[in-house]
Amino acid sequence: MTENDELIHDDIETPESAGATPAPVPDYDEDDIKTLDWKEHIRRRPGMYIGKLGDGSNFDDGIYVLIKEVLDNAIDEYMMGFGKQIIVDVADGTVTVRDYGRGVPLGKLVDVSSKMNTGGKYDSKAFKKSVGLNGVGIKAVNALSTEFFICSVRDGQMKSVLYRCGDKVEESDIEPTTEANGTLVRFTPDASIFRDYAYRDEFIVPLIKNYTYLNTGLAMMFNGKRYISRHGLLDLLRDAMTTDPLYAPIHLKGDDIEVAITHANQRGEEYYSFVNGQHTTHGGTHLAAFKESVSRTLKEYFKRDLDYSDIRNGMIAAISIKVEEPLFESQTKTKLGSRDMGPDGPTVAKFIGDFIKTELDNYLHRNTDVADIILKKVQESERARKAMAGITKLAREKQKKANLNNKKLLDCRVHLNDSRGNEEKKLASSIFITEGDSAAGSITKIRNVETQAVFSLRGKPKNSYGVPAKILYENDEFNLLQAALNIEEGIDGLRYNNVIIATDADVDGMHIRLLLMTFFLQFFPDMIKKGHLYVLQTPLFRVRNHKTTKRGARGGSAAGDDTYYCYTDEERIAAIEKLGDNAEITRFKGLGEISPEEFRGFIGPDIRLDRVSLRKEDAVAELLEFYMGKNTMERQNFIIDNLVVEDDSQIG
Numbered sequence: 001m002t003e004n005d006e007l008i009h010d011d012i013e014t015p016e017s018a019g020a021t022p023a024p025v026p027d028y029d030e031d032d033i034k035t036l037d038w039k040e041h042i043r044r045r046p047g048m049y050i051g052k053l054g055d056g057s058n059f060d061d062g063i064y065v066l067i068k069e070v071l072d073n074a075i076d077e078y079m080m081g082f083g084k085q086i087i088v089d090v091a092d093g094t095v096t097v098r099d100y101g102r103g104v105p106l107g108k109l110v111d112v113s114s115k116m117n118t119g120g121k122y123d124s125k126a127f128k129k130s131v132g133l134n135g136v137g138i139k140a141v142n143a144l145s146t147e148f149f150i151c152s153v154r155d156g157q158m159k160s161v162l163y164r165c166g167d168k169v170e171e172s173d174i175e176p177t178t179e180a181n182g183t184l185v186r187f188t189p190d191a192s193i194f195r196d197y198a199y200r201d202e203f204i205v206p207l208i209k210n211y212t213y214l215n216t217g218l219a220m221m222f223n224g225k226r227y228i229s230r231h232g233l234l235d236l237l238r239d240a241m242t243t244d245p246l247y248a249p250i251h252l253k254g255d256d257i258e259v260a261i262t263h264a265n266q267r268g269e270e271y272y273s274f275v276n277g278q279h280t281t282h283g284g285t286h287l288a289a290f291k292e293s294v295s296r297t298l299k300e301y302f303k304r305d306l307d308y309s310d311i312r313n314g315m316i317a318a319i320s321i322k323v324e325e326p327l328f329e330s331q332t333k334t335k336l337g338s339r340d341m342g343p344d345g346p347t348v349a350k351f352i353g354d355f356i357k358t359e360l361d362n363y364l365h366r367n368t369d370v371a372d373i374i375l376k377k378v379q380e381s382e383r384a385r386k387a388m389a390g391i392t393k394l395a396r397e398k399q400k401k402a403n404l405n406n407k408k409l410l411d412c413r414v415h416l417n418d419s420r421g422n423e424e425k426k427l428a429s430s431i432f433i434t435e436g437d438s439a440a441g442s443i444t445k446i447r448n449v450e451t452q453a454v455f456s457l458r459g460k461p462k463n464s465y466g467v468p469a470k471i472l473y474e475n476d477e478f479n480l481l482q483a484a485l486n487i488e489e490g491i492d493g494l495r496y497n498n499v500i501i502a503t504d505a506d507v508d509g510m511h512i513r514l515l516l517m518t519f520f521l522q523f524f525p526d527m528i529k530k531g532h533l534y535v536l537q538t539p540l541f542r543v544r545n546h547k548t549t550k551r552g553a554r555g556g557s558a559a560g561d562d563t564y565y566c567y568t569d570e571e572r573i574a575a576i577e578k579l580g581d582n583a584e585i586t587r588f589k590g591l592g593e594i595s596p597e598e599f600r601g602f603i604g605p606d607i608r609l610d611r612v613s614l615r616k617e618d619a620v621a622e623l624l625e626f627y628m629g630k631n632t633m634e635r636q637n638f639i640i641d642n643l644v645v646e647d648d649s650q651i652g
Contacts, residue, residue: 039114039139039142039143039165039166039167042139042140042143042144042166043143043144043165043166043190043193046062046140046144046193049137049140049144050062050065050066050069050140050144051065051334051424051427052424052427052428053193053194053195053605054194054197055194055195055196055197055198056194056197056198056199056200056203057200057608057609057610057611058203058531058534058609058611059203059206059531059611060281060334060531061194061197061203062144062189062194063189063194063197063199064199064203064204064207066095066140066141066144066145066187066189067088067090067095067097067204067207068207069137069138069140069141070095070097070137070138070141070185070187071086071088071097071207071211072137072277072278073099073137073138073183074086074097074099074101074183075211075215075218075277077099077101077102077182077183078099078101078215078218079215079276079277080101082100082101082102082181083099083100083101083102083181083182084100084217084218084219085099085100085218085219085220085221086098086099086100086211086218086219086220086221087099087220087221088204088208088220088221088222088223089222089223090199090201090204090222090223091223093188093189093191093197093198093199094147094186094187094188095185095186095187095188095199096184096185096186097184097185097186098182098183098184098185099182099183100180100181100182101181101182101183102154102181102182103152103153103154103181103182103183104150104152104154104183105152105154106152106154106157106158106159106174109150109152109159109160109161110161110168110171112138113138113139113142113148113150113161113163114139114142114161114163114166114168115139138150138185141185141187142163142166142187143165143166144189144190144193144194145163145165145187145188145189145190146164146165146188146189146190146191147162147163147164147186147187147188148162148163148164148166148185148186148187148188149161149162149163149184149185149186149187150183150184150185150186151183151184151185152182152183152184153177153179153180153181153182153183153184154181155181156176156177156178157174157175157176157177158172158174158175158176158177158179159171159172159173159174159175160172165190195606201223202613204222205222205227207279208220208222208227209227209229209236209239210236210274210279211277212227212228212229213229213232213233213235213236214232214233214274214277214320215229215277216229216230216231216232217230231251232251232253232258232260232320233251233258233259233260233272233318233319233320234249234251234260236260236272236318237249237260237262237272237316237317237318240270240272240316240529241262241264241316242525242529242614242615242620243264243265243266243621244264245262245263245264245316246262246263246264246265246314246373246374246377247262247263247369247370247373247374248262248370249261249262249316250262250360250363250370252355252356252359252360252363254355254359256321256322256323256341256351257319257320257321257322257351257352257355258319258320258321259290259317259318259319259320259355259356260317260318261294261315261316261317261360262315262316262317263314263315263316263373263374263377264314264316265314266314266316266525267313267314267469267522267523267524267525268313268314268490268491268523268524268525268526269291269312269313269314269315269316269490269492269526270315270316270317270525270526270529271283271287271290271291271316271317271318271319272317272318272319273286273287273290273318273319273320273336274318274319274320274321275320275321275322275323275326275328275333275336275338276321276322276323276326277320278326278328278333279334280328280333280334280335280336281334281335281530281531282329282334282335283335283336284328284329284335284336284337284338285336285337285338285339285348285349286319286321286323286336286338286348286352287319287336288349289348289349289352289353290317290319290352290356291312292349292353293349293352293353293356293357294311294312294315294317294356294360295308295311295312296353296357297356297357297360297361298311298360298364298374298378299311300361301360301361301364301371302371302375302378306378306382307382307385309381309385309489309490310378310379310381310382310385311378311381313377313378313381313385314377314381319352321341321348321351321352323336323338323341323342323348324341324342324343324345325338325342325343326338329423336348384469387470388469388470388473408455408456408457408458408480408484409453409454409455409456409480409484410444410447410453410454410455410456411453412429412430412431412447412448412449412450412451412452412453413449413450413451414426414428414429414450414451415429415495415496416429416494416495416496416497417486417492417493417494417495425450425451426497427497428451428497428498429451429452429453429495429496429497429498430451430452430453430496430497430498430499430500431452431453431454431455431484431485431495431496431498431499431500432447432452432453432454432455432500432502432536432603433455433457433481433499433500433501433502433516434454434455434456434457434502434503434591435456435457435459435460435503435504435508435509435512436456436457436458436459442591442594442595442596442598442599443502443591443599443603445596445599446596446597446599446600446603447603452603453484453496455480455481455484457477457512458477460508460511460512460515461475461477461478461512461515461516461519462475462477462478462515463515463518463628464478464515464518464519464522464523465518465522465624465625465628465629466629469523472523478519485499487524487527490526491524491526491527491530491532494527494532496532497532498532498534498609499527499532499533499534500534500535500536500609501513501516501517501533501534501535501536502536502538502591503591504589504591505538505540505588505589506589513535514627514628515628517533517612518624518628520533520612521614521620521624522624525614525620528612528613528614529614531611533611533612534609534610534611534612535609535610535612536602536603536607536608536609537567537608537609537610538567538588538591538594538602538608539565539566539567539588539594539602540566540567540568540569540572540587540588541565541566541571541572541575541585541586541587541588542563542564542565542566542585542586542588542598543563543564543566543572543575543576543579543583543584543585543586544562544563544564544579544583544584544586545562545563545579545582545583545584546582546583546584562579564578564579565598565602567608572585626638
C-alpha cells in the first residue's frame with residue numbers, strides 16, 4: 001500500500017470503523033415533500049426574483065428592482081402607443097406609480113397581481129417588444145410588500161384590490177368613474193425582508209432618466225419634478241460623460257435600434273446598453289455584437305491594420321435595441337441572452353452588424369472631419385500601447401512569478417467573469433482591499449470563501465495623480481492589484497462584481513482610501529461608473545453593558561439589548577444614554593482591533609457599503625488637482641480652516 005492509499009483510506013473511514021455511534025438517519029417520506037404557494041415561495045426565495053435584497057444604499061438593491069418591475073409595465077403601455085405621462089411618487093418608504101395607458105382588464109385585475117405566470121404578454125401580437133414577458137414581476141412586488149394596492153381604470157369604469165404580504169384583504173366592485181384610463185400601483189416594501197431600507201433619490205433619478213432617454217417624448221414626473229428627453233441616447237451620452245468628447249457624438253437610428261458613439265481622452269471603454277427599454281448593466285449578446293461591429297467597420301473604413309483595443313480605447317457609446325420575446329439571463333434582466341431578434345428574425349449579431357456597417361460607414365464618408373479625429377485618437381492609443389509593450393511584458397512576467405506564491409491575494413471560488421456558474425453568486429463576488437496583514441486578519445478568518453476575496457496592501461500606495469500609465473506596471477503594488485482584479489486590458493474581464501476598499505477608521509486609513517480612489521478615478525473611471533467600487537463602513541464604536549456582556553460574546557452588526565455598534569458620534573451618544581452608567585465604550589480605529597466573531601456581521605448580509613460615484617457635475621479633475629496635486633498654499637489654508645476639535649462635554 002502506498003502513502004496515498006493510506007491517505008485515501010483515512011478519508012473514507014466510517015463512524016462505525018472508528019467506534020463512533022452512527023448518527024440516526026431522518027425519515028424521508030411523503031410528508032417531507034412540500035408545495036409552497038406563489039407568495040410564500042417569493043418571500044422565502046426573493047433573490048430568485050429581484051436579485052439581492054439590500055437596504056437601498058446601492059443602486060442594484062431589491063427595493064429599486066420593485067420600482068422597475070412596476071415601471072416596466074407602464075413603459076410597455078407607452079411603447080404600444082398609450083399614455084404619454086407616468087407619475088412616480090416616493091415618500092416615507094411607499095412608492096406610487098400612475099400611468100395613463102389602457103389599464104389592466106378589470107376582470108383580470110386579481111389574476112394579474114396575484115397569480116403566477118399570468119400576463120398579457122405571452123402573445124407577442126399584443127406586446128411585440130415588451131420587457132416583462134413571464135408574468136412574474138408585479139406578483140413579486142405584491143408578495144414582498146406589507147401593503148400592495150392596485151387600481152385599474154378602463155373606459156369609464158374602475159376596480160381596485162388591496163393586499164398585505166400577498167394576501168388579498170379587500171377587493172372592490174367594478175364602479176363608474178371619470179378618471180382617465182390607466183393603472184395606479186402603490187406599495188410599501190416589507191421591512192422584515194428589506195431591513196432598515198430607505199429609498200434614495202440619487203438611485204431613482206438615473207432610473208427615471210434612462211426611461212426617458214429610451215422613450216423620447218415620454219414625460220415622467222418624480223416627486224413633482226418633470227423629466228423628458230427629445231434626443232434619446234444623444235441626451236444620455238451628454239449627461240453621462242464626465243470628460244469632454246473629442247467630437248460631437250454620432251447619433252444613428254433605425255427600426256428597432258438606436259446608437260450613439262464618441263471618443264474622449266480617457267483610458268478604457270464606457271458603454272450603456274438597453275433592450276426594450278431595460279438597462280442591461282451587464283451587457284449581453286447585443287453589446288458584444290455592437291463592440292465587434294463598430295471596431296470592424298472603423299478598421300475597414302480606414303483600410304489599416306488597426307487593433308480593436310486601440311479603436312475602442314476612450315470610446316463612450318450607447319446602444320438600444322428592441323427584441324421580440326427577449327431572453328434575459330435572470331429575472332432582474334441585467335444581461336441579454338437572446339441570439340435572435342425574434343422567432344423569425346435575424347440573429348442579434350447580424351442585425352446590429354448590418355446596421356452599423358451601413359450607417360456608420362455612411363456617416364464617416366459624409367463627415368470626414370470626424371473620421372480624421374477618430375483616426376488620430378486610435379493612432380495615439382496605438383503608440384501608447386506599443387510604448388508600454390516592453391513594460392507590460394516585464395510586469396506580466398513578474399506577476400506570474402509573484403502569483404505562484406502571492407500572499408497578497410486570498411482568492412474566492414466564484415468570480416464575476418466565470419463563464420458558467422450561479423449568476424447570483426457571481427454578482428455577490430467581492431474583493432476587500434485592506435491595509436496590511438493585520439487589517440486583513442479578521443476579514444480573512446470569517447469571510448465567505450465562496451464569494452469574498454482579500455487583497456492586502458503593503459502600506460500606503462503611490463499617489464497616482466498625474467503620473468504616466470507605465471507607473472501602474474512599474475509599481476509592484478498597483479501591478480499586483482491590477483492582476484488580481486484582471487483589469488489590465490479593461491474591465492470586461494473584471495473578476496469581482498464588488499471591489500471594496502476596507503481601510504482603518506483613522507487618518508492613515510482615510511489617506512489610503514483617497515489614494516486608491518485616485519488610482520481608479522485616473523485609470524479605470526468606467527469601473528466606478530458601472531458601480532463596482534465601494535467603501536466598507538465599519539463601526540467606530542462599540543457601546544455595551546459591561547455588567548451583562550462578556551468580551552466577544554456578541555457578534556454581528558446588529559445591536560442587541562446590551563451591545564450597540566455605532567457608526568457615528570450621534571449613534572454613540574444615543575447608546576450611552578440608553579445604557580447609562582453601565583456603558584463601556586470601545587473605539588475601533590483599526591480593522592484588526594475588531595474580533596473575527598464581531599466582524600462576521602459587518603461583512604455578512606447586513607454589510608454597509610458606500611458606493612463611489614462619478615457624475616458629470618462632480619468636477620473630478622478639479623477635485624483631484626486640489627486634493628491630490630501639488631501641496632499648494634491654498635490646500636494648506638483649507639486644511640487649517642477646516643480643522644475639527646472633538647468635544648465630548650455633552651456626555652454627562
